[in-house]
Amino acid sequence: MADHERRQGGGGGHNPRKRRYRDDEDHYNPQREHRGPHRRRNEPPAPVRLRKQLVDIADSPLRNTTEDIRSIANLLAENYDDLRLRETFVDLALQLVVEQPLKTPFVAAVVLVLNTLAHTPAAVAASQNGGDDAAAGGGGDAKMEDAGEQAKEPVSTSGVVDDLLAKATGQLAEKIKTGEWRTVKLYLKLLACLQSCLDGEGVFPILDALFDRAVELQTASSEDTIGTELVKIILLTIPYAIAAAPDKSEKSAVDLLDKTDVIASEPHALQTLIDPFFPEGDEKSPVVDFSFIGLLQKQLQSEANSGWKLACLPRPWKMPLEDVEQQEKLDNCPKHALPAIDFPEVLIAGSRPLFPEIYLSVYLNQDIASVPPVTDITSCLVRDTLLDTINILHFNRSITARRLIDIDNYFADGTFVSRATPFDQLRDVPAGRSTWKPEDVAVDAVFSQLFMLPNPEHKLVYYHSVLTEACRIAPAAIAPSLGRAIRFLYRSTGMLDLELNNRFIDWFSHHLSNFGFTWKWAEWSGDVSLPDLHPYKAFIVGSIDKEIRLSFANRIRKTLPDGYQPLVPPEKDQEEPPFKFEQDSVPFAQEGRELATLLKRKTPDEEKKKVVDDEIRTVIEKIHSQAIDQGLDPLVTSTDVFTTAVLYVGSKSLSHVLAAIERTKERLLDAGATSEPARAQIITAVMDFWSAHPGVAKQIIEKLLNYGIVNPVAVVQWALSGYAGRTKGEALARNYIYETVFSTVAKVTGRVRQVMLSGAAPVAGDVDMSSGETQEQEIKSMRNLFRILEDLLVAWATGSKDELMEDGSLNGPARDLRDKFVRRWGDRWLRVVRRRSAIEESFLLEAAKVASDGSANGATAA
Numbered sequence: 001m002a003d004h005e006r007r008q009g010g011g012g013g014h015n016p017r018k019r020r021y022r023d024d025e026d027h028y029n030p031q032r033e034h035r036g037p038h039r040r041r042n043e044p045p046a047p048v049r050l051r052k053q054l055v056d057i058a059d060s061p062l063r064n065t066t067e068d069i070r071s072i073a074n075l076l077a078e079n080y081d082d083l084r085l086r087e088t089f090v091d092l093a094l095q096l097v098v099e100q101p102l103k104t105p106f107v108a109a110v111v112l113v114l115n116t117l118a119h120t121p122a123a124v125a126a127s128q129n130g131g132d133d134a135a136a137g138g139g140g141d142a143k144m145e146d147a148g149e150q151a152k153e154p155v156s157t158s159g160v161v162d163d164l165l166a167k168a169t170g171q172l173a174e175k176i177k178t179g180e181w182r183t184v185k186l187y188l189k190l191l192a193c194l195q196s197c198l199d200g201e202g203v204f205p206i207l208d209a210l211f212d213r214a215v216e217l218q219t220a221s222s223e224d225t226i227g228t229e230l231v232k233i234i235l236l237t238i239p240y241a242i243a244a245a246p247d248k249s250e251k252s253a254v255d256l257l258d259k260t261d262v263i264a265s266e267p268h269a270l271q272t273l274i275d276p277f278f279p280e281g282d283e284k285s286p287v288v289d290f291s292f293i294g295l296l297q298k299q300l301q302s303e304a305n306s307g308w309k310l311a312c313l314p315r316p317w318k319m320p321l322e323d324v325e326q327q328e329k330l331d332n333c334p335k336h337a338l339p340a341i342d343f344p345e346v347l348i349a350g351s352r353p354l355f356p357e358i359y360l361s362v363y364l365n366q367d368i369a370s371v372p373p374v375t376d377i378t379s380c381l382v383r384d385t386l387l388d389t390i391n392i393l394h395f396n397r398s399i400t401a402r403r404l405i406d407i408d409n410y411f412a413d414g415t416f417v418s419r420a421t422p423f424d425q426l427r428d429v430p431a432g433r434s435t436w437k438p439e440d441v442a443v444d445a446v447f448s449q450l451f452m453l454p455n456p457e458h459k460l461v462y463y464h465s466v467l468t469e470a471c472r473i474a475p476a477a478i479a480p481s482l483g484r485a486i487r488f489l490y491r492s493t494g495m496l497d498l499e500l501n502n503r504f505i506d507w508f509s510h511h512l513s514n515f516g517f518t519w520k521w522a523e524w525s526g527d528v529s530l531p532d533l534h535p536y537k538a539f540i541v542g543s544i545d546k547e548i549r550l551s552f553a554n555r556i557r558k559t560l561p562d563g564y565q566p567l568v569p570p571e572k573d574q575e576e577p578p579f580k581f582e583q584d585s586v587p588f589a590q591e592g593r594e595l596a597t598l599l600k601r602k603t604p605d606e607e608k609k610k611v612v613d614d615e616i617r618t619v620i621e622k623i624h625s626q627a628i629d630q631g632l633d634p635l636v637t638s639t640d641v642f643t644t645a646v647l648y649v650g651s652k653s654l655s656h657v658l659a660a661i662e663r664t665k666e667r668l669l670d671a672g673a674t675s676e677p678a679r680a681q682i683i684t685a686v687m688d689f690w691s692a693h694p695g696v697a698k699q700i701i702e703k704l705l706n707y708g709i710v711n712p713v714a715v716v717q718w719a720l721s722g723y724a725g726r727t728k729g730e731a732l733a734r735n736y737i738y739e740t741v742f743s744t745v746a747k748v749t750g751r752v753r754q755v756m757l758s759g760a761a762p763v764a765g766d767v768d769m770s771s772g773e774t775q776e777q778e779i780k781s782m783r784n785l786f787r788i789l790e791d792l793l794v795a796w797a798t799g800s801k802d803e804l805m806e807d808g809s810l811n812g813p814a815r816d817l818r819d820k821f822v823r824r825w826g827d828r829w830l831r832v833v834r835r836r837s838a839i840e841e842s843f844l845l846e847a848a849k850v851a852s853d854g855s856a857n858g859a860t861a862a
Contacts, residue, residue: 046079047088054092058106058316061409065106069316070326073113077157080119090164094171097190098183101388102403102410108193108244109316115161115197115336116329118154158334161197169339172206176343179226179350182388185233191338192240195249196317196330199337203241204252206341207234211259213347223269223842225354226347228293231263232357235296236384239303239377243313254304257297264297268356273835274453276360277495278828285495286364290374292357299377312378312415349846352457359383360448362485363440368426370440370481378436382411386445390466391457401469404442405477416441420477423484439481442470447485450507451500454839464507468514482511483520490524494535498828499835502738505539509546517547517559525563533733533821541567542735548572549695571692579648580689581641588626588641594619595645599660616642616667639671639678643685647700651689657700661707668709679714680722687723694736701740705747712785715744720792720829725803729796729822732829741789742832748785749840752778756847779844786837793833796826 043049053072058065079085093111097104172187188203195202210230217227234256241249268291277285303310319327359380363371372379386407393400408416416438417429426435449456450463471478489496489504496504512519527536544567547556553572557565571577581592598616603609623641624634646664650657661668672679683701690697704710719741724731731737755778795801799819810818 046075046082047085050075050085050089051092054089054096054107054110057110058103058409059406061406065316066320066323069106069109069113072110073117073157076114076160077117077119080155080157080160081121086160086163089160090167093164094168094187094190098186099392100403101186101189101385101392102407104186104189105193105240105243105314106316106410108190111161111164111194112197112317112330112333113326115158115333116326117157119157120154156334158336161194161334161336165191165194165198165336166339169341173341173343176341176347179348181226181229181233181350181354182352182391185236186388188233188237189240192237193244193317195241196245197333197336199335201252202245202248202338203237204249204256206338207237207256209341209343210234211256213343214263217347218263225268225270225356226349227263228268228356229354230347231260232293232296234260235264235293235300236381238300239310239313239381242303242308243310243315244317246308250304250308253300253308257300257304261297261301264291264293267291267294270838271356271358273838274355275358276451276453276497276500277492278497278831279495280824280827283495287358287360290359292359292380295359295374296377296380299375299380302375303377310377312372312381312411314410314412353455353843355454358453360451361444362447362488363444364488366484368423369435370423370426370437370484371444372436372441378415382407382415382441383445383448385410386442387449390446390449390463394458394462397462397465397469398473400466401473404445404466404470405439405474407442408438420474423480437481439474439477440484443467443478443481443485446470450503453497453499454835460503460506461510464510467507468511471511471515487523490536490539493539494824497831498738499742499832501535501539501828502542502735505542505546505735509543509550512547513550517551517556519559521559521564522561525561528563528567531818531821532730533818533825535733538733538735540564544568545694545735549693569692574692576651577648577689577692580644581648587630588623588637591619591623591626592641592645595642596648599645599649599664633677635671635675635678636681639681640685642667642671643682644689647686647689654696654699658703661700661703661709665707665709668704669707672709672711672714676714679710680718682710683715683718684722694734698736698740698743702743702747705744712744712748712781713788716741716785716788716792720789720796724796725801728803728807728809728818729801729825732796732822732825738829742836745785745789745833745836748782749836752782752840753843756844782840786833786840789833790830790837793826793830797823797830798826799823 044052050072053068053075057068057072076085076089093107096107168187168190172184172191175181175183175187188206191198191203191206211234214227214230214234217224217230238249238253238256242253271291275285275287277287279285317330319330359374361371361374361379372382386404389403390400393403405419408419414434416434416436417426419438421437423437426437429435446463446466450460456463467478467482471482486508493501493504524536524540527534527540530537532538532541544556544560544564548568553568557568560568579592579596580586581589581596583589586592595616598612598619601612603612620638620642623638627634627637642664646660646668647657650660668682672682682704686700686704687694687697690700701710701715705712705715719731719737723737755775796804799822801822804819804822807815
């Protein structure tokens with residue numbers, strides 16, 4: 001009776017329409033035969049389930065990763081007859097380790113478990129269930145006999161491993177040939193994780209071959225970067241091989257480490273150029289000994305001496321204690337030969353420029369270690385995996401941010417403290433346990449790219465967006481970490497490389513713009529009274545200027561404490577600057593107003609346009625006459641008045657000013673071509689008119705460069721000689737001057753690269769950029785620009801600039817302090833210029849080498 005009540009749903013109120021507890025045999029209704037077949041729950045096909053489970057592996061801390069690994073392996077084993085499913089698994093596994101390297105050990109664990117399983121053919125399964133079928137109907141004995149004849153022995157599923165190894169080594173060889181070194185590293189990482197199922201020494205013969213090539217390259221040139229990259233790949237592969245098969249790999253690893261020490265421990269010739277810090281005088285850079293491969297070499301040697309703990313690496317191929325049987329199978333799994341790899345005669349750098357790497361952390365010198373110290377191998381292994389993740393997933397910043405927030409899912413338990421643990425609570429962590437915050441480690445990795453020299457892999461704004469997205473996903477966890485990073489960088493502004501200093505200003509202002517421009521400015525209130533040349537004051541002024549560009553002056557003013565208000569003067573509220581010639585007291589005011597009126601006049605046809613042009617010419621001749629009478633340069637004076645009028649007419653927006661410049665381009669070109677002072681005056685007029693909004697002035701100067709109205713040399717000389725001289729060197733501390741100069745340099749170097757890489761035939765009417773004459777001309781112009789920059793900045797860096805030596809406005813300690821600051825700014829500028837020049841010369845050498853190799857190959861083919 002009780003059983004009957006349970007089936008009825010527990011007594012009273014039973015509703016036969018409910019599906020719960022209904023037993024079709026107990027409640028048979030003949031009328032249901034006419035309702036059609038039962039509605040069945042459609043399970044997704046095996047390929048869909050396989051893809052979803054494999055792609056999502058290790059993503060959730062709420063799931064049992066070991067069970068997921070076994071589930072995926074069993075799913076493939078059950079459907080082993082499906083050749084397409086096996087191919088799907090191999091392709092997806094190789095794709096996953098390249099696109100989501102955090103999951104490589106877990107993908108390898110699936111392969112290792114699959115290597116121990118067997119597939120039971122359908123006929124065998126039917127024979128095993130034959131007794132049940134016979135009980136359900138007649139003829140069971142005959143069916144069992146037929147099934148028994150068809151029965152086959154279970155088939156090992158380890159063949160998938162051979163398929164995967166064959167495809168992986170094939171793709172590995174292809175990537176070595178094309179110089180895609182990150183992908184090479186990721187494939188080797190997978191093979192290292194499969195070390196326990198590989199014959200012989202497994203992955204180590206490949207690593208030995210890579211080292212031999214590295215020695216050849218380093219012997220040929222001390223500035224070689226491919227050999228350094230190969231050593232880095234070797235050192236990053238070893239830990240995974242040890243974690244997968246310690247007994248099998250330790251001796252080979254130690255032998256290889258003895259050999260790599262020669263290259264890894266030697267500072268690279270280019271290392272000083274890419275150090276993120278530029279200390280003053282006899283000070284040492286905080287990261288002077290933080291070469292990435294040098295640290296990695298020392299860390300691995302330390303691990304070898306302490307028994308290869310490698311505590312941070314997950315070992316998903318280690319089964320729980322209760323699963324002794326599966327662990328025994330893994331320990332005695334079938335072994336597979338690793339296919340041989342053919343190395344090309346010449347190794348190339350690939351499409352991504354290679355430079356030595358420096359390990360930068362924005363959490364240095366904290367009283368509590370919230371990130372792994374550089375003495376612990378966790379620092380390099382986690383950093384490397386996170387950087388790969390960040391740079392590979394550049395097409396989706398949301399997924400990138402999510403992976404960074406979830407990093408504790410992909411490393412061994414106990415590697416990090418719980419997420420969002422306040423920094424102050426790290427003091428309460430018991431001795432012997434980790435105090436590393438996953439948020440700090442993630443933020444540290446992004447900043448290491450944001451502050452990578454000479455350039456990170458992607459545009460800087462991508463790394464901005466990753467930090468913004470991470471803050472939006474987990475504000476309580478990420479925001480405090482960012483705050484501590486900002487404070488460290490602010491304290492380091494005087495020592496940071498100048499290029500990185502300006503990147504910091506860009507990121508800081510951009511980040512605040514995404515969160516209501518809120519920051520604890522009161523912390524730095526005491527620095528507002530510092531001299532404008534002080535690095536702290538320069539950072540504050542530059543950041544506020546950038547904030548105003550991204551918003552409005554009045555809004556930014558409201559976010560700042562009282563002490564900051566003078567940094568946002570009332571003129572910044574004016575979106576359209578005043579026209580100075582509206583004041584009669586200004587020289588040539590009447591002529592300026594006349595020119596503005598003429599420029600505003602519409603000229604629908606050529607005849608009216610000619611009339612206006614004649615009237616403009618008359619006004620300019622009038623200015624020339626008056627300027628001569630006053631002892632002024634007539635061309636410079638008329639250029640100033642005319643350019644200011646053009647800017648006033650186009651002051652409503654950037655499109656308006658571009659239209660105004662387009663209409664007057666010929667006259668501006670003539671003025672600029674006539675004399676060097678006139679070209680400089682065009683730039684001065686732009687900067688003076690938009691002095692309250694220097695970001696707009698910078699954009700207009702870039703457009704003038706595009707039109708050819710001013711040239712790069714004129715911009716550089718105006719900024720570092722004319723304007724910097726008038727400000728007694730203070731211009732060197734202004735962010736917008738740095739932007740103006742180096743955006744100009746970027747145009748020139750970009751043009752050279754375009755010319756050198758252009759191999760296509762020119763379109764009719766275009767300049768043939770592939771011609772030797774064009775290339776030589778562009779290279780000569782670039783080198784001349786760098787020479788001029790060098791000469792101008794050396795004068796500031798040595799204190800020999802005339803404007804400094806002849807200045808009598810300051811005396812005693814005040815002048816000494818000013819001159820010291822100016823020399824320091826000159827040094828910092830000079831370092832950036834020399835690095836840019838060295839990088840471009842390196843590019844030219846590489847381009848010439850590629851061209852030479854191409855010519856040789858063409859001659860051989862002919």
